[in-house]
Amino acid sequence: GAGVSQSPRYKVAKRGQDVALRCDPISGHVSLFWYQQALGQGPEFLTYFQNEAQLDKSGLPSDRFFAERPEGSVSTLKIQRTQQEDSAVYLCASSLKGEPQHFGDGTRLSIL
Amino acid sequence: AQSVTQLGSHVSVSEGALVLLRCNYSSSVPPYLFWYVQYPNQGLQLLLKYTTGATLVKGINGFEAEFKKSETSFHLTKPSAHMSDAAEYFCAVGYFGNEKLTFGTGTRLTIIP
Numbered sequence: 001g002a003g004v005s006q007s008p009r010y011k012v013a014k015r016g017q018d019v020a021l022r023c024d025p026i027s028g029h030v031s032l033f034w035y036q037q038a039l040g041q042g043p044e045f046l047t048y049f050q051n052e053a054q055l056d057k058s059g060l061p062s063d064r065f066f067a068e069r070p071e072g073s074v075s076t077l078k079i080q081r082t083q084q085e086d087s088a089v090y091l092c093a094s095s096l097k098g099e100p101q102h103f104g105d106g107t108r109l110s111i112l
Numbered sequence: 113a114q115s116v117t118q119l120g121s122h123v124s125v126s127e128g129a130l131v132l133l134r135c136n137y138s139s140s141v142p143p144y145l146f147w148y149v150q151y152p153n154q155g156l157q158l159l160l161k162y163t164t165g166a167t168l169v170k171g172i173n174g175f176e177a178e179f180k181k182s183e184t185s186f187h188l189t190k191p192s193a194h195m196s197d198a199a200e201y202f203c204a205v206g207y208f209g210n211e212k213l214t215f216g217t218g219t220r221l222t223i224i225p
Contacts, residue, residue: 031211042202042215056212091155100146101213103155
């Protein structure tokens, strides 16, 4: 079956622009996660949804980062007024509750 | 708080040789432990996991890992390396009731022909 789908795969933006990254989880997966992976590093947790409820947003680095999952399926990670340090790969993962996470291929964000 | 340390950011082994990738964790509660593999420009693929029960865990592609509580370790091994094993490997820790994972910084595995 279809895996976790992320779009776009690559995004280039100028500093100060807003960006929106999309994640389509595996159908039926109630848990959805966003991670940020800087070059040469492991993924770092950003936020977690169970259905439409955002249960943990402790990893969001600033109030410029915002995530939503309004209908408990597709999720969008939005970054406002982007800065160069936001350049990274943003990974989305989904899972059945209590089961291992399945990752998408990520969105590589480059801020010029 | 949880943390993961992966010793050796780069490991090279000859084709057919033993693969050993090291992972030590810190957790104040019984951990759930995972190994993921990442190929270039792709997401993470689960190799294996430990939650409870048997401490020797077998995963995909011939990999296995052993949970050693006394050593706070979860090292990944494979008896005989294959060229297709060249990738980045990440160890991660979580625990029951908290879904998020804490990852190590990764080990890049190179296979020498």
